[in-house]
Amino acid sequence: MPTLHRVAVIGCGLIARNHIRGYLDCGRFEIVALADLNTSAMHEVDQQFRILPRHYTDAREMLKREKPDVVSVCTWHIGHATWTIAAAAHRPKAILCEKPMADTLGRAEQMIIACRRNQVKLAIAHQRRFLPAYTLAREWIARGAIGQVQLIQSLGGDGLPNFSSHQTDMYRYLLGDDECEWVMGNVERKSDRYERNTRIEDCAIGVFQFRSGARALLLSDLVPHYFQGALIVGSAGMIQLTTEQAQLLNAETNGRWQTHTPDGKFFKAAEQGAQFEWLEGGAAQADELADWIEGKIATHRGEAAHGYKALEMIHAVYESARCHEKVTLPLQTRVNPLDLMVESGHLVPQRPGRYDIRAFLLRGERMISDDEPDVYAPL
Template identity: 40%
Template sequence: MTYRVGIIGCGSIARTHADGYLRVANAEMVAVADPHPVAREQFCEEFGIPNAYASVEEMVAKEDLDIASVCTWHLLHPDCTIDAANGGVPGIICEKPMAIGIGEADRMLDACEKNGTKLVVSHQRRFTPGWVKARALMREKVIGDAVMVQGQVAQGLINWATHTIDGIRFVLDDLETEWVMGAVERQTNRFERDTPIEDACMGLIAFANGAQALVQADLNRPGEQAGHFQIRGSEGLMEVTENSVRVFNAMTNGWEDVEIVADEGYRAIGGETNADSVRELIAWLEGGNEHRSSGRKARATVEIMMALFESARQHRVVHLPLEEMGYPLQLMIEEGKLPVAVPGRYDIRAFLNPEGMDEAAYRRLRAEGVSHSAAMRQLAEEKQ
């Protein structure tokens, strides 16, 4: 069987999804949905997709889709997912973060359950060889039981740190979380894809087995990557990236690299990780095990992030399950708890917004072989 795929949103992240689908022999991209004509036109031309629509509803009504990829900005994830599920799409892969607030995540899960839809969230780093190996080594107790995990990341909690938190959960076998304590700074009016975010934050996460994790966002070097973290165990240490694992225990006589077999040029975003995620969704649709990045598991990652913000809002430890259904950072802003010291709204992903884009210049750059993301960045810089 060939699985018919529709892409919702034709921006940069959609291209990483498309890159994955191209590597899956029994998946075929047949349609896209995007309100911006030039975006869907260029995307269809780039990937040889025959049909384009201005709305999700129209696409799912006219195309007999098996899978839909939701590649929009964060705040549109719930409605696009729900529209696809209500339209009868059996499998959905939604970009991370799943939603802004667990109330929105629950809306998505409820719609998918009602319609019998399998929902996956694109925490595709769960397929990277480093993370997979680290998970296996932790199961083997190569460094004993996990005691403390530390992760440092840039680009905001909901943007990149969602991968860090999800990766820690994955390597620790998706442990249940008991409580979270968080701290937040927001001196500037900072946004990411139209969603208000913090300048910096940190959170202490306590898991049910006694292990803890300390996650810092935008408190370290600007280039800190989402896939890197360190684990202190009862019998040793482990350093984890998407493509490598190092271990220090009684048997290694110092730090020792763990052998990992990965294709040359293996990337954490796009390519084989997205393809592996698609293949696992297809296996799930065909009666296999729950996807390792299912919506149910992704909700737990969203809950931790929202609990971190709620802890800062309430000035106390927050025990899970989290009661606040909304976006606690937004609530703090509305309540005057995070007054802006440096005026002027800015969005760290503003260059990706197609509103007001010089369409002729964009087409020219793309015809010259400039990538979508690079073209958008160049046009944004020229407008300033």
């Protein structure tokens, strides 16, 4: 029986469950340790997956004692760089970090440096790259089924960094990881809104120009219904894409929509319904990570450079709003341009009062961050 890769997980919230399920479903990993400030969160993971990993409230102690093969970083966004860099110092074979890659491009760059100098493979969990419908659409585009791609339109919400970093990554994946050349966008931020302790806008629009000539249009929090997927318009046809289905319209389909619901390596779309993207994406992502670790493939579809570019495109929307210009990539600003706008007085909330749309995910008395003290001393 093949040896299983030993996994340690930092952060045991909802996202960690997706990572852990993927590792277990692909059958090539074992979960040996969990780290979280809340012991109850770790016990819930044990019960849900019927596993018995060792528990730590100090992640650095876990890394030192366990010496895992793989580390999953599943904290809130601001913790991604801190814990990826800490994990890299202990030289696991690979790190899988949740997206968005980091809270700033500068910190994302440091993650890549830390992993490179310690010879650690780093992947960012943009798991929709592993969905069969996305890969089918990518193949159609590559073979010219809709001619030259002219426009990709997607709809997002809940702020750009978390939801729409999946969409900027999707654009590149569909276009064969084409390079984005420039970005232009704008934001509205009348309230003091956060998502997982990361400052976000109330709504935004972004336009992305790619080297191939394709363009993408992203509308975030501007329409009531949004989803992961896109409408892709080409010179000779169109594709409607969701996480489960890819629909093609071109001359070969006689001008009618032809629907494809491809199954994955691990799960069947019809059997899993809305859960298919989480189950198949997580398992296939982990399976390819094992192949990468074992030297069976040269790289991973979620390799860190792709996560960096997805984040760069998001921050370029903010930079365009800050500087009132078309932003040419690569982006040189290594801090969060939205933070710069707010903290400089450029974008002062007109309706003050900080609130976090994911605060309900926290435990105990926490209201701001997943690493703040659980009990506050009286004033």
